Amino acid sequence: MAKPALSMKPTGWFQVAWSAEIETGQIHRMKYFGHDLVAWRGEDGAVTVMNAYCEHLGAHLGFGGRVEGDRIICPFHGWEWNQQGRNVCIPYQDRPNRGRRIPTFPAVERNESVYIWHDLEGRAPYFDMPDIFDAYDDGRSSADYYLAYPEGILHHERLELHPQYVMENGVDYAHFKFVHRAAHVPEFTRQEFDGPVAYADFEMLFGGTKESTVLTPNGAMVGGVQAINVGIGVGFAKFWGPDNMRTIVTVTPVDDETADIRSTVWLDRLPGDTSAHQPASLERRMRMANNQYLADLNIWRHQRYTDPPALATAEGKGFSAIRRWAMQFYPLGEPGSASMPELQTAGTDAGPEVPENEAVRSSAALD
Structure with missing residues (x-):
């Protein structure tokens, strides 16, 4: 694949595992953002995500290492490292090496999943990773749903796609008819931004024609999707109407x-x-x-980022706003952080302009 037009090192929260994959006392190997990493759960239940290599002589902690209490122990010389990545014991010396530390990532568990904070500039998290059951004001909680793991999960590794492909799906109302076989193109009813969080709502008709809008047990039913993007790595969706499920789709860069x-x-x-x-x-x-x-994935995995895209007039406002909003997650100097070229449309009408102060709040305002 050609080098993506957007940086594969964006800032934000990114899923690296499901919680059940990291059992107490176990070490989970993985690679993200170009780094070999390990995740491990101490006896206190806390998950730690850190660089995979011991700072002593570079042994990989995920091959032969072990967890005891709240420490991970190197298989090579038995050096012990705590949950902050600090050396706390050298078994053949009476004091640890206090000057060395294994790089660690801020990590949280939400909704049966483990997320890490990634920021190329090394900043601490400046926004929270929300809970999907608290994100919607409908009075429902996790108790109203079955556990997702393991029946409700899918994982595709090392695909040639970018997180923004999935994030932009949150404003792409027209694709429902062609990808998901909806009877009609849904109505795009809301697009709002609150710093690092973007909201988009759609309303559509299920099980009937456009004219058959009487809600009966066997007739058409109005329903929709409420989408929330948490940065560009995490997408929530709440479905209402004939189905009330909730979904999260996450995209986490492995390398460039x-x-x-x-x-x-x-x-x-x-x-x-x-x-x-x-x-x-x-x-x-x-x-x-x-x-x-999977129908969406079939598009995303073969997609090429188009900038500027050729948009229908009605699409211009939504895509223009979300691309401006997304710029805050790309570090200065990285592809995607520079001023966005003017969006083009399929016709001669460029569509309604979105004032920048309404479309995006810069990351500087969030620090």
Whole structure:
């Protein structure tokens, strides 16, 4: 794949695992943002994500290393490192090496997943990673849904795609008809920005014609999607109407050319069912949900970032605003951080302009 037109080192929260993949006392190997990493869970339950190599002589902690209490121990010479990456014991010396530290990432667990904060400039997190069940003001909580792991997860590794492809899906109302076989192009009802978070809502008709809008048990039903982008690495979606599931799609760069993409789906509980995991009767429903994601993935994995894109007039405002908003996540000097060229449309009308002060709040205002 040609080098992406956008930096593969954006700032923000990025998923690196599902929580269940990192058991207490175990070491989980992975590679993200060009670094070999390990994640491990201490006896206190906290997850640590750090560089994979011991600062002593460079042994990989994920091959033969072990976890004891709140420390990870190197397999080569037994040096012990704590959850902050500091050396706390050299077994053949009476004091540790206080001058060396293994680089660690800020890490949080939300919604059965592990996220790390990545920032090329080394800044601490300047926005929180929210909970998908707190992000929507509808009175529902995680107790109203089955656990997502392991029935509701998909993981595709090292694909040639960029996080922004998925993020821009949040304003692409027209694709529902052609990718997801919706009967009609949905109505784009909301686009708002609050610093590092972007909101987009769609309304559509399920199970009927445009004229058949009477809501009956067997007739058409109005429903929709409420999308929330948390930076450019995490996309929430709440579905309402005939289905009330919630989903998270995340894209995490592995290196300068590839990324991992994950999908997590929570199905709402059947009345009276208190089981932690979904029953077998919902397997078809989960398969249908996954098929919608896979249909998008088939586009994203073969997509090329077009800048400027040729947009229909009605698309101009949404794409212009979200691309301006996204610029805040690319460090200065990295592709994507410079001023965006004027967006082009398919016709001669450039469409409505979006004032920059309404479309984006700069990252400087968030520090």
